[in-house]
Amino acid sequence: MAAAAPTLGWERELAAQGYAVVAGCDEVGRGSLAGPVSVGVVIIRPETAVELPGVKDSKLLRPAVREALIPDILAWADASAVGHAAAHEIDSLGLVSALRLAGMRALTQAAGTLMPDFVILDGNQDWLSEPAQADLFGSSLPAAAPVPWTLQTRIKADMSCLSVAAASVLAKVERDAIMMGLAEMYPAFGWDANMGYGTASHRAAIVADGPTDFHRKTWRLV
Template structure:
């Protein structure tokens, strides 16, 4: 059994002077339908205590995840979930859509508390704005303002960092609720069980009924 995530890394950051640390994780990256969603949980890394029961959302049963949400919200100094729609994924690409969803979540959480540091699960920094050359920046009227927080990727942070695991739970529960609600209008796709992912039954339903506006039409759906 995998060890539960801890606050070890968050406390190391606090010792380096980063008081408010945000854990950030995404869900829905590989789905054929529905949004890509990003959860953010900001904590006071110097004073936060461990939160029992929280793990990477994929390791928790549905009722356990749902029951943890109020505790996570109470535990966090600030939290939010942001989304990018299938249309935005099709228009801008997945990485830009992840950035958009993450920026929305951070903007919402930062309205309560601005983090000093963001821990991003994985090895790809999809949250930072891409660097542009000087000519492009000049044509755009100047370079974009840098984010007021540092960002660091951390592989398997959802398994080891408690703030990131908590963010994954918030994102998963909120996105699953959205897909379950959509399933009521489109029951043939089984979104209340597959959450938009590419199961054989979901792909067969796309072949039979065609894609909806909630599908990522730029993707290979069948």
């Protein structure tokens, strides 16, 4: 049975609670061996937003369908952006901090048009918020840079919340375009097909040719 399409149900519940501007946020590329991690953000006013037919979690849509939806998503959103953190940033910062960097790049850009009151983050891990720092005596200090929104994680939000599903499509299409561009420079790795993920042929090419500067060299590549 096909999965139910995402709706604005929760976004409208948030609006009823006083959150007039809601951002959906999702990442792509977390498990890849090469290329960036990318985070999409879509900001809407739920009280006036309408449903957007055809938009689903990006993993459930064929590439041509995802690409065809981009103009509709951009027109539907009050603000949107995609942020990236490159392979060398993942290596130097670690994956969670790189996801935070990509997410804040996207949110900063989108919030320049419209500041959200609430951020819905797909999954069960809050990788977007700056963690509290511990001092030498083990006590918890507040985050250095408070943000002007409330954030909540939601498992499978990309399948239930339309703003998050739309963000996932933006992030997937933009990251895929980056990987297809890199594939022209490094055809041996098949990035136009595997998008940097660890297929057998991709790993075999790493063994044969060695990693590129676009590989995450701190990861187990082979």
